[in-house]
Amino acid sequence: MPTSLENYDIVVVGAGPVGLLLSVCLARWGYKIKHIDNRPTPTATGRADGIQPRSLDLLRNMNLKRQIMAHEPAKVYEVAFWDPTSDGNGIHRTGTWASCPKFIDARYPFTTLLHQGHIENVFIEDLKKNGARIQRPWTITGLKNDGKNETYPVEVNLEHVDTREKETVRSRYLFSGEGARSFVREKLGIKIHHKDPIAHVWGVMDGVVRTDFPDIKMKCTIHSDHGSIMIIPREDNMVRLYIQIASSTDKDWNPLKKATAEEVQMSAKRILAPYHIEWDRVEWFSVYPIGQGIAEKYTLDHRIFMGGDACHTHSPKAGQGMNTAFLDAVNLAWKIHHVESGFASRSILTTYESERKLIAENLLTFDAKYAALFSQRKPSAGEVNLASQSSPTGPAQNPNPGGPPNEFVETFKASCELTSGYGISYPPNIHNHSAQHPAHSPLFHPPTRALTPGRILPPSTVTRVADANTTHLEQAIPLNGAFRIYIFAGHPPRTRPALSDFCAHLSQPGSFLTAFLHPDLSSIPHTEPHTPHSRFYTFATIFAAPHAHLGLRVPELLPPVLARYRTHVYADDVWDARVPDATASAHRKMGLDEEKGGVVVVRPDGYVACVVGLVEGGGTVEALNAYFGAFAIRALGRGKAGEARL
């Protein structure tokens, strides 16, 4: 038994978005990582470039947004549609749509366009700060989960691309972020399923152009009698053009069809006529075939995982590749963390595939449905307007009151939710509470339009009591691997007994908190704001009261357990244009009673886990014990799990 091999917590293959973000998370949380990439340097040109609104939230939550924005990316607020004129003499604009319309409550209602290499470098710099680096150019040549070492069951063979130097290591986990051509997937014999049998050859060109085409700084979808093109603005005055070179529906379909840069430019000129376009320079040019595809499995043994393009490929039109990769990475990262840090049972790892594969399937299905709907007829201006309204979908928005919902409007709204990233809805499972969840209590709230387990926590703005700072509540707790427990505490006089009982039961032996306390609480600095008691939970308390009234009353209102999170005590006293008549807009946006409040548990990745009533007695903590106990490695609740108390 080769016990002399070096052991790692995880071996990550491929330093694209999915592999890098997984490593960034795990490196921050203290894991030992071997990360290789078969390219000698990070991506220099081309590849993906679209960061959707929800991904920008995620990057901000990881404190990486500022570094991304420092590159001055292009921002796409709207998409313009161009079609042939009826006289056959060129093209005209037929409409523009917001890429993230007002009905979506987004902090950053735009898509950010930036060369993938810049994004990778932001991640690589963050890895460096945590002592991790990418080993280049190395490739993977073999893998097996041979179980010869219980702790490090996976053996991985690595090789230097040029020198052929070899290295064999053992690891708890192996992750393939290799892209569409994954050695790991091949080796595991996992098949790609093609949802939509239609494949395309795309030409893509980044460059600086001179043109009188008026929408060159917009994202455009242009159909002409000479073909179709998609325009995407980029940083540094660049523009990306996607041109469909061939389709498997063509009579002479050839997936290996090629085109020169000059041919692509000539096509673009014909499509854009009567407007003119010339190139100052071409930064990148590529022609490649691509079809919708999805891996049948994301893992076989819950030790060797895959994510990103290794699992799902689709046309570049939706701009979803990198964003889906980001969420694959974060989803897997916190689950591995919770298993390896002794919090959750190993079975939670099954939810990586069940959650992320569903999202990829939805994306692919939707893509096809949306395209089909569009090919039937054009939406009217009224429908577009209706679909872009700021109110949530509902009967009042139906243009035909009392009649059936307008399919176009519904599809458009769903499309915007999907492409902005806010449409993700993870299904009920051990993390996303539902009536089928093993934890039962009359205090669990059923899903509401405002808060549904498996969907993102909506944004809300509050005032931090300690320093009167205006705070984006959904960003207040960083992506630190902990569950976020938001105690919406309603009116202080009303909820004071409930809060007191909550803290009392939280402090008892066997509660979800005391069962997972830091082993040495006295070693935690008093300045630790997020996880002073346990690395698995951060608590925030939000009162429906003006912050000036709360400032001095925190010790009186909050028992010591919650008062320890003093920088996470907030006043729900900021007016919000989306709920203009609410006196406590965050409570209202969560669908909670402004007097009685409620407890919202959010997963480490920002998705709602469960919502529980805040009541006097032990019910609230018991419900949470039941929720966490369903996947924690220790039984939770009265009389369970140890002696520790707070």
Add this chain to the structure above:
Amino acid sequence: MPTSLENYDIVVVGAGPVGLLLSVCLARWGYKIKHIDNRPTPTATGRADGIQPRSLDLLRNMNLKRQIMAHEPAKVYEVAFWDPTSDGNGIHRTGTWASCPKFIDARYPFTTLLHQGHIENVFIEDLKKNGARIQRPWTITGLKNDGKNETYPVEVNLEHVDTREKETVRSRYLFSGEGARSFVREKLGIKIHHKDPIAHVWGVMDGVVRTDFPDIKMKCTIHSDHGSIMIIPREDNMVRLYIQIASSTDKDWNPLKKATAEEVQMSAKRILAPYHIEWDRVEWFSVYPIGQGIAEKYTLDHRIFMGGDACHTHSPKAGQGMNTAFLDAVNLAWKIHHVESGFASRSILTTYESERKLIAENLLTFDAKYAALFSQRKPSAGEVNLASQSSPTGPAQNPNPGGPPNEFVETFKASCELTSGYGISYPPNIHNHSAQHPAHSPLFHPPTRALTPGRILPPSTVTRVADANTTHLEQAIPLNGAFRIYIFAGHPPRTRPALSDFCAHLSQPGSFLTAFLHPDLSSIPHTEPHTPHSRFYTFATIFAAPHAHLGLRVPELLPPVLARYRTHVYADDVWDARVPDATASAHRKMGLDEEKGGVVVVRPDGYVACVVGLVEGGGTVEALNAYFGAFAIRALGRGKAGEARL
């Protein structure tokens, strides 16, 4: 004549905020700089740390805000006041105030607290990008404006602090940013005038504390029976304490009075009782005497200038030192630039002192007045509330309708404007148009509450037509040394003839634009967004129309001259809560007619220069020719200044 000496455009002495920001501007605009500092390294600890809201606007306009915010500074939204309890047993909070109340229309309504060294390093990194560096540790030993070289009239003697190596250079300008003890000021024999004869000895301590004082994350002014203290939160969990150690009103006044760190800590403990405070660590501690002082002159010859603490000192309480320094630097920078680049006559340099010394005097006067008002009586809660309202000052806000204005409310409002930085009002002069300005035309608008020459351009949010990006109009043009000419173009059908006439007259020989065209227009890249015609002007056009209606009509609505600034064409179609019933909120906020518009000229540093009606015929351009002609080196207007046309 020592022609062999190396020549510089400017020698800057002192690498604190004022010197650095001056160099940053001039280095960006291509000047050759010798910048020395007598310290071996940048500020490591202590010193100034408050960036007011207006300064944050300025740093953003220079694309430096992101780097500042990357250090995660503390943000002060409110100030808390604490006073002795009536029973003599300790202190209690008597109120809190917004540091930048809602009646001020600020993008960033908070003060940013960050160690001066971080701020200096942001500037130093920017200098490096432009090929400039700080030469350390060097000091100045001599200077004379001997005129021996007409172009480089100033001789400066420099010396290495340690090795005594000497260097003599010649320069167009010399700038002292040496701080309160300025060798240059001394050498020129310029006296410091003490406005308020009262001086103080201050103790200041930065560190990490443990305390149960509830407002430790707020800015606090605490009066107790044991003395007074000011608390200021800092980055990295630090807090700064200012304690007044002695005052010249004391019987035993000694400006050299000292105190140990332990003594200051003991004082703090007594003042904060019954709350407790302990120090985890002390990062910096200093005791120093300071009084209000202002230099009689900022320059004698308009070749050797001073700025920052070399010109004005005051108590640290107002947190104005660094902010006043920033504005000194920017004010001087663009004026030197306009003289040396052949645009403005040398006489404009007189306005540096007349503008900036007035601001320093106001600051000092105000400080005293405000303190005096406070010592008389405490404001009532109603007065504080009133003073913080979001509506502008006016009769309706008077708590005593029909009666005299409430002095406290007026003073409070003026105080907030001053400390936030939005209160600056430069007097009428050659740059700030008034009835006394040499340029006369019935088209010049008189000052209004919305727009007053010499005051900052108010913020407004618009949509950029080229890419539908939501844009902060006041930030749309970077601090590039150019005048910003905002053409508020009202309703397109209505103003089309006026715009056409404006461009026609702008294109004529002798217009303010054609008289200062780039010498080789063909060398300007087509991607240049800001100064494609002249480095002295950037044009922006704002229509009162929805952007979707404008996108394709820019070539039709805007003659080629203005259309060349295609990324500076905006739609005034974003709703603004401050003018909720306006259909064109930016026009409304500027006090301009939403149909007819008007032209707003803004100085390179963001202050309004003049406002001119937008009319058919040549009147608008003629008024601007007269305005610019008053300080340009060439006569402007019909039949003047050359042949160039556009």
